Amino acid sequence: MNLQSILDNNRYGHAILLIIICYISFFLFNDEFFVNIMEARNFVTAREMIEKGNWLVPTMNGELRLAKPPLPTWITAIFGSIFGMENLSMLRFPAGIMGSLMVLFMYQFTLSLNGNKIKALTNSLILVSSFYVLYMSRTGTWDIFCHSFMLGAIWIIHSAFKNHNCKSLWIKFSFAGVLLGLSFLSKGPVAFFALLLPFLIAYFTVYRQINLKQYWQPIALCLFIFAVISFWWPVFISIVHAQEAAAVAKLESGSWMNRHVRPFYYYWNFPIQSGVWTMAIFTSLLFPYAIKNFKAKEEYKFALIWTLSSVILLSLIPEKKDRYLLPVLIPGALLAGQLFHHLYLAFKNESAKKADHILFGINLWTIVTVAFAIPVVAFFMFQQHKLMSVHAFTIFSIFSELIAMSLVICWINRNVRGMVLSTTSLFLIVVIFIIPHTGGILNRNNHFKNIAEVRNKKELQEYNYYSIGEYDFRIELVYEIGKEVKHWDIKSNPELPEKNPFVVLSTENPKDIFTKSHMSKIRLDIIDQYDNNRQRTGKRRNKECFKKYVSLVSPLSISDKTLTEVTSVEMNKSKDNGN
Numbered sequence: 001m002n003l004q005s006i007l008d009n010n011r012y013g014h015a016i017l018l019i020i021i022c023y024i025s026f027f028l029f030n031d032e033f034f035v036n037i038m039e040a041r042n043f044v045t046a047r048e049m050i051e052k053g054n055w056l057v058p059t060m061n062g063e064l065r066l067a068k069p070p071l072p073t074w075i076t077a078i079f080g081s082i083f084g085m086e087n088l089s090m091l092r093f094p095a096g097i098m099g100s101l102m103v104l105f106m107y108q109f110t111l112s113l114n115g116n117k118i119k120a121l122t123n124s125l126i127l128v129s130s131f132y133v134l135y136m137s138r139t140g141t142w143d144i145f146c147h148s149f150m151l152g153a154i155w156i157i158h159s160a161f162k163n164h165n166c167k168s169l170w171i172k173f174s175f176a177g178v179l180l181g182l183s184f185l186s187k188g189p190v191a192f193f194a195l196l197l198p199f200l201i202a203y204f205t206v207y208r209q210i211n212l213k214q215y216w217q218p219i220a221l222c223l224f225i226f227a228v229i230s231f232w233w234p235v236f237i238s239i240v241h242a243q244e245a246a247a248v249a250k251l252e253s254g255s256w257m258n259r260h261v262r263p264f265y266y267y268w269n270f271p272i273q274s275g276v277w278t279m280a281i282f283t284s285l286l287f288p289y290a291i292k293n294f295k296a297k298e299e300y301k302f303a304l305i306w307t308l309s310s311v312i313l314l315s316l317i318p319e320k321k322d323r324y325l326l327p328v329l330i331p332g333a334l335l336a337g338q339l340f341h342h343l344y345l346a347f348k349n350e351s352a353k354k355a356d357h358i359l360f361g362i363n364l365w366t367i368v369t370v371a372f373a374i375p376v377v378a379f380f381m382f383q384q385h386k387l388m389s390v391h392a393f394t395i396f397s398i399f400s401e402l403i404a405m406s407l408v409i410c411w412i413n414r415n416v417r418g419m420v421l422s423t424t425s426l427f428l429i430v431v432i433f434i435i436p437h438t439g440g441i442l443n444r445n446n447h448f449k450n451i452a453e454v455r456n457k458k459e460l461q462e463y464n465y466y467s468i469g470e471y472d473f474r475i476e477l478v479y480e481i482g483k484e485v486k487h488w489d490i491k492s493n494p495e496l497p498e499k500n501p502f503v504v505l506s507t508e509n510p511k512d513i514f515t516k517s518h519m520s521k522i523r524l525d526i527i528d529q530y531d532n533n534r535q536r537t538g539k540r541r542n543k544e545c546f547k548k549y550v551s552l553v554s555p556l557s558i559s560d561k562t563l564t565e566v567t568s569v570e571m572n573k574s575k576d577n578g579n
Contacts, residue, residue: 014107014121021128022103024428026096026137029435031089034442034534038141039092040479041065046077047085048484056233057240061475062484066237066248071185072145085482086455092140099137102148103128106333109155112162114299116341122420123337129427130329131275132322142187147327150191153179154199160218161203161210173218174225181229195327198309202331206302262320267311271332273325276427279366280336283359293342293353300338306331339363340416347414360419364411367423371404374426378434387440388433396433400426443534445542451530452480454550460503460527463552469506469513471545477505477532490514496521501554503527507544510551523554 035043045060058065058073075094083090106127110120127133136144153176160172183191204210212219238245271281284290287304294300310328314320343360346352375397382388388396403426410418454460465481466488467473478485485505488497490513506513510524532546 011117014117014124015104017121018103018107018124018128019100021125021424021428022096022100024431025128025134026099027093028431030092030096030138032435032438033138035088035476035479036139036141037474037476039139040474040476042073042076042140042142043080043085043091043479044475045070045073046080046091047479047482049073049077050081050085056236061478062486064241064244066241066245067251068142069185069188069233071182072140072142072187075145076140092138095140095144096137098144098148099128099133102133102137102144102151102330105148105151105155106330109151109158110334110337112155112159113302114296118344118417119337119341122340122417123333125420125424126274126277126280126336127329127333129275129424130273130277130333132273132326133329134275134431136323136326141323143190143323143326145186146183146188146191147195147330149179149183149186150195150327151330153183154196158203160215161207164214169215169218170221173215173222177222177225178229180222180226184226184230185233191327194310194314194324195330198306198313198327198331201309202302202304202306205305206298261318264315266320267315267325267328270311270325270328273322274329274332274336276367276370276423277333277336279363280339281332283362284335284339286359289355289359290338290342293346293356294338295342295345296338300335303331303334303338307335340420344416347416352414357414360414360416361411364407364419367419367426368404368407368411371400371407371426374430375400381441382434382437385440388437392433392437396429399429399433403429444536444539445531445533446536447531448533449528449530450480451477451532451548451550452482453528453530454480455482457527460550460552463501463503464498465503465505466497467505468510469508471507473505473548474545477546477548480532481505490518494518496553496555499555501552504551504553505548506551507547507549510549510553521556523556525552525554526550527552 041060045058045065048059048062049055052059055070055074055077058070072094076091079090079093080087085091103124107120107124110123111117133144156172156176156179160169160176180192180196234245271278271285274281285304290300290304291297307328310331311325314324314328339359343352343356346356347360375393378388378393378396383390383393403422406422407419409415410422461483465483465485467485468488468490473485473487486497488504494515494517496518504510510526511519514522514524527550529549530547532548533542535541
């Protein structure tokens, strides 16, 4: 069996190829990125599930964590209990699994849509090598879970609509109900609004002949299964913690309107989030050209409406973040795939027009430029600063230039499939050679000292931890320390929180925080000072709240106090006699 046979006809060959690419994209060196705030919340909650057994009522740093459904945290906690909460690679493993499922769901959905294996492979390659899919599949956050489950549900629902076999309808809609429920249990209604609703708008706009009446019974079963899986936990929480649940619901709904507010047009640069496929998605949005030349006009309109509907609906919400564009990349991959399939047929049948050559050239020569230039960029960013070995840089440069030359050959031969594979290969060598060396780029603070070192100080592990001072204690630091950190407001509550020794963490020197009254009651030992900032001092993202003193506070007993007082009196007498 040759390579062409694998690429053209072999569904299992496609699966093996996609699994290998998913491994490189989502799992290889997946512990290189530092833990962000969203991950830290998930990991801290998972750790407390394991330590305290509060699986049904999650807590984060000792406080109720009800803002997000718990399914991704449950999965993370299971991996943490098996491999350890310090094993960052395994904590991120579930996100990689969900990213891989998303890619395989894309393959199956495309097959359901048109039955074309090459289209299915092309769309899946575009998705797996999109930047934000890579990033979200390498971080232990909720987004990749809810959207991956949702794409699986969409695939099954579409398959059920397309095939009217009464025996399989009940099974398909049952599985769809399970996946819909798992999506809701991952991040609430987010994927329903950003992925499912745009899909339904596009589907019923383009394929109007669907008669839902013949599906009402299986759909009712689907909705019942979805409701049972989705709402049992929110109902349970609303009963057990009614006031807290109501407060969280009010806060979350308010945040959509008040936090991270951006203008309506903020998301309209969405193709950029796909990384190497930015130009492909931009050019596939040329509706007059596409509707005139593409053979699969309905399929193109479906992908276009799905993409634009998702962007418009997300744009209606005042709160906007780049990572919220993840669901747009799914129909975006379908859209770019339509362009490449059209170009493939046009060149194969020798019916290509001038516009086809121009668009193919724009896409291909953009990637050629990147492939030729990226070793230069790597030299100045990594090798020059000795962040990458000469050996690794040389191999990376050779591969980059070989891919650039292969793309030039694809241009000469008008080889669209070769262009897609070469672009994917360029993406993969960046993952293999660049990601392992990003630490020096992401961490530019010469004074960086990870507070996670506290975990190795066994003499401190038996004590409770408290944060003091004006600065908040970030959840990222709670994860790094590996223990719950309580807040102690010295001004409003000056009494010592414990009679036993305890650890205090503060941005300011604790000697400047504790009053004379406090100092007369304690022995203060400053253990060390840490700086978890990744940016250099003076930069906007270098924040004081990431700088912490770690100190041991030992309350003085009555005998200690007496001894101290006697010693103080003796010292004063000596001074008086000296005078």
